[in-house]
Amino acid sequence: MPEPLLTTANSRFETTAWTVAGLGAPIGGVLIGMFGAGATVLLDAVSFLLSALGIRSLKQPEPPPPVAQVERHWGADIRVGWAYIFRHRTLHALFWNAMVFGGAIRLTGPLLAILMLRELHLVPWQYGVALGIPCFGGIIGSLLTSRLVSRLGERTVLLGFGVLRTCWMGFLVLARPGVLGLVVIVAAETALLFCAGVFNPVFTTFRMRATADEYMSRVGIAWSISSRSCQPAFIALGGALATVTSVRFAIGCAAVALLTSSLLLPWRAWPTRPHTT
Template identity: 30%
Template sequence: MDEGAESAAGVAARPREVLRQPAFGYLWTASSIRALGGAVSGVALNVLVVSVLHATPVQISILSALGVLPYLFLGLIVGALMDRWRRQRTLVVTSIGRAIALAAIPVLMFTDTLHFWSVAIVALVLGVLILFADSATQPLVPRIVPRESLVMANARLGQSQTVADTAGPALGGALLNVLGAPLLFVFDAIFTAASAVLQARIRVDEPKPGRREPGRHVGHDIAEGMRYTYRHPTLRPLALSVHTWFLGNSIVMTMFAVFVLRQLKLQPWGYGLALAFGGVGGFLGALIAPRVGARLGAGRAIFLGRALVVAPWLALAVVPVSAASRGVALLALVAAAQFVYCLAMGIEDANDTGYRQSVAPDAIQGRMNSTIRTVNRTVFFFGALLAGLVATFLGYRLTMGIGAAIFVVAALIVAFSPLLRARHDEAPPPAE
């Protein structure tokens, strides 16, 4: 092949900007406005629970658990359903349901029927609907985006989520003072309803699944998805690595705020600023993720993210912080740690999800993703409980060190497996 032909081939192989593809454009816009509305109303919900309902610590923990419980009890079932239901239609229906649930909060407030358990019911309903939406989104993306553009698509979704998570709380705090909590929930309901309209405009060909064989039920579908995931030569180490990563993440993130605010004595405004640096790091990581994946390959890009995440937590565990060094030096350390931590996540998440979507056939996408996601949530749930015990008996610094050590194990699983050599542009290996 001559030089001109090679150049032409390179141009042809380069993925087209996914936001120019109408179906993904609608999906991305819907996800972005919903994420921003959720981040804004999340501030109102926190204020409502803490300052209006005067919830106890136990009640706050119950609300937090309600966000995870649907994944623990329904995650595998919903994943199996997503391989038999129309995913685009599921997104539309769940968005309409979420809009109704959000609109119920100001109605409860105006009718003086708002109390902790009514909020808990709304939170549980939202958690179930979000589970269905998440379970539909991941397997839908490969139906509307070419295989070579999957990493870019997930990077674009990650960027908008990062912007919403970073700017949304600040915007929500400002609007809360001006408009009050009820209107913030109304706006979020309107944003969510608008996302349903955009999702309804997505044009996608979703083939109807075949009928189940006699004697076969949803339990057989779930078992098939788990076998496929954990017998696949590259998905198995990817799943085991991300499960391990979630264990480390549950430990460090559960204790991070109390560690830096209580033991390191960072000022609250400094803590908020550090989180903002994390948002910048996450956006940058998602921005460069497609290039990193194309240059290094899927496996090495995932390994880079897994390995890079060790550094910030190890630094927080071992770097001495004396009373004299608190101030700018402490703020710089915590901000840098958050920046690197979120940068690593931005790099690995798009490559991890994109590779998963490119490997599994469409008929098992929902079950493969739900298997990994459900185990991740289960690990996080119990890891968060473990973190409190470890910090109580061993202290915060050693807890951070244990989290960093677990992140090392997650990286080593990738390093010593066939996943390390996997590339996005190669035909995926068959399941065993």
């Protein structure tokens, strides 16, 4: 697929993801306010069941996967994926940037809920709005990605918005009870997700282009396993830090970690072809 079309395709996937997130959180907050948490969880479970039934109703079956010439083990695939990432100078830098950034974002999730519901005394529908509205920043950012890449270039967009997405979390610490605190949170989260909405499709496109086809799935598996391992560790660290100090201090530490992650971006010139092993 030509590179401009690849960026466009990834931006559309990103737009879809942010649209679902943007609609789900406010609807959940409204349902909790109207029917309570138990009924909302039950409705959520029913939605998963309906989704499964919808997939089941597809008439055309998925084509069978190609048969591998050599039997492979998932552990070996992960090791090969890591080896490929760490041998590629630019992917190596983006990998650690993603681990720190994603971990810091996940760290703030539970703490932000405590901050808004316990310290700022927001009601459930306000909490849902505070989670949902910023996702539309991600939608706008993803829709503008292709245009920004065409005008500024891939490297400028990746580095520029890779830095810009780290600049907003510190404002969460300044939020105070009342409508103004809610506005501060929504504004900061919207700016963060707008920048992430621009960055993510460009990052995904670059990772795909920098990875040889025969290593694509193994790099993806290694990347996903690493993220899913780092993020719970960050969440646990954030909970322990908030217990010893305070919720605001822990969020402030996450904001510093985000700013630090921008130093891990690939600031040196990067190769434009897949790495060969």
